[in-house]
Amino acid sequence: MNAASHGEFRIGSESDIVAARKVVRNAATALGFGITDVTRIVTAASELTRNIYHYARSGVMRWRAISRDARLGLELTFEDSGPGIPDVAKAMEAGFTTSKGLGLGLPGAKRLMDEMTVRSQVGKGTTVEVRKWLRK
Amino acid sequence: MAVENISVIKLRNLLLVTVPPDPDDQTISALQEQVLQAMAQHECRGLVLDISTVETLDSFFARTIAETVQMVGLMGGRTVLAGMRASVAVTATQLGLTMGKALTALDVDRALELLDSAPSGDGV
Numbered sequence: 001m002n003a004a005s006h007g008e009f010r011i012g013s014e015s016d017i018v019a020a021r022k023v024v025r026n027a028a029t030a031l032g033f034g035i036t037d038v039t040r041i042v043t044a045a046s047e048l049t050r051n052i053y054h055y056a057r058s059g060v061m062r063w064r065a066i067s068r069d070a071r072l073g074l075e076l077t078f079e080d081s082g083p084g085i086p087d088v089a090k091a092m093e094a095g096f097t098t099s100k101g102l103g104l105g106l107p108g109a110k111r112l113m114d115e116m117t118v119r120s121q122v123g124k125g126t127t128v129e130v131r132k133w134l135r136k
Numbered sequence: 137m138a139v140e141n142i143s144v145i146k147l148r149n150l151l152l153v154t155v156p157p158d159p160d161d162q163t164i165s166a167l168q169e170q171v172l173q174a175m176a177q178h179e180c181r182g183l184v185l186d187i188s189t190v191e192t193l194d195s196f197f198a199r200t201i202a203e204t205v206q207m208v209g210l211m212g213g214r215t216v217l218a219g220m221r222a223s224v225a226v227t228a229t230q231l232g233l234t235m236g237k238a239l240t241a242l243d244v245d246r247a248l249e250l251l252d253s254a255p256s257g258d259g260v
Binding site: 014015017018021022025036037039040042043044046050094104105107108111112121 | 176
């Protein structure tokens with residue numbers, strides 16, 4: 001098996017949501033995450049990839065293995081040049097949505113992951129970074 | 137992009153649908169359409185969605201399933217979600233998903249038992 005420690009995946013169509021899930025599933029499994037954490041990470045990735053497809057139409061997902069204090073983890077970055085989020089705090093509230101979704105994408109992904117940062121500029125784009133650490 | 141094939145099986149007065157492991161949005165929407173057509177065509181009183189192979193249940197999937205449950209309910213049928221994996225149940229709960237008024241069962245066998253004993257056509 002090719003034990004790559006990072007990778008990149010372009011998002012540009014609806015079918016890329018499923019394809020991105022596969023990329024993340026392989027990366028998380030290779031890093032040693034258990035089935036429940038793999039499912040959490042893949043589901044968070046699905047929400048964030050769908051956000052890119054719905055709001056920005058296209059973007060990129062990057063993943064890399066990370067370590068901190070002898071702990072290993074997985075970092076996923078979702079970047080787009082879409083419309084941006086005017087009020088990030090509002091977007092983090094469960095149930096808030098500007099599309100016909102459930103409004104669970106960002107807050108849901110945050111609950112499934114250990115860390116999340118959202119940077120967004122209206123008219124410039126959005127970058128969402130999430131991390132999950134392997135349990136010792 | 138090809139929509140995955142979904143077979144809707146009529147079993148006595150019920151419908152049985154096996155949801156593919158990693159369906160895309162189009163496949164999930166197609167599933168809903170096929171189920172509603174089959175409900176009308178066969179005058180079924182219930183639907184069993186076998187989700188035992190499903191690995192990822194995200195908010196779009198959940199919303200479409202919840203909608204389907206409601207639509208089937210309006211047509212006088214009950215829906216049972218059968219076989220949700222433990223990892224999926226944990227994730228769905230943390231994500232904040234609700235599956236509407238769906239009944240749930242550990243597997244298809246128990247789902248059929250449940251529908252046999254449930255009163256039919258009492259709405260959602």
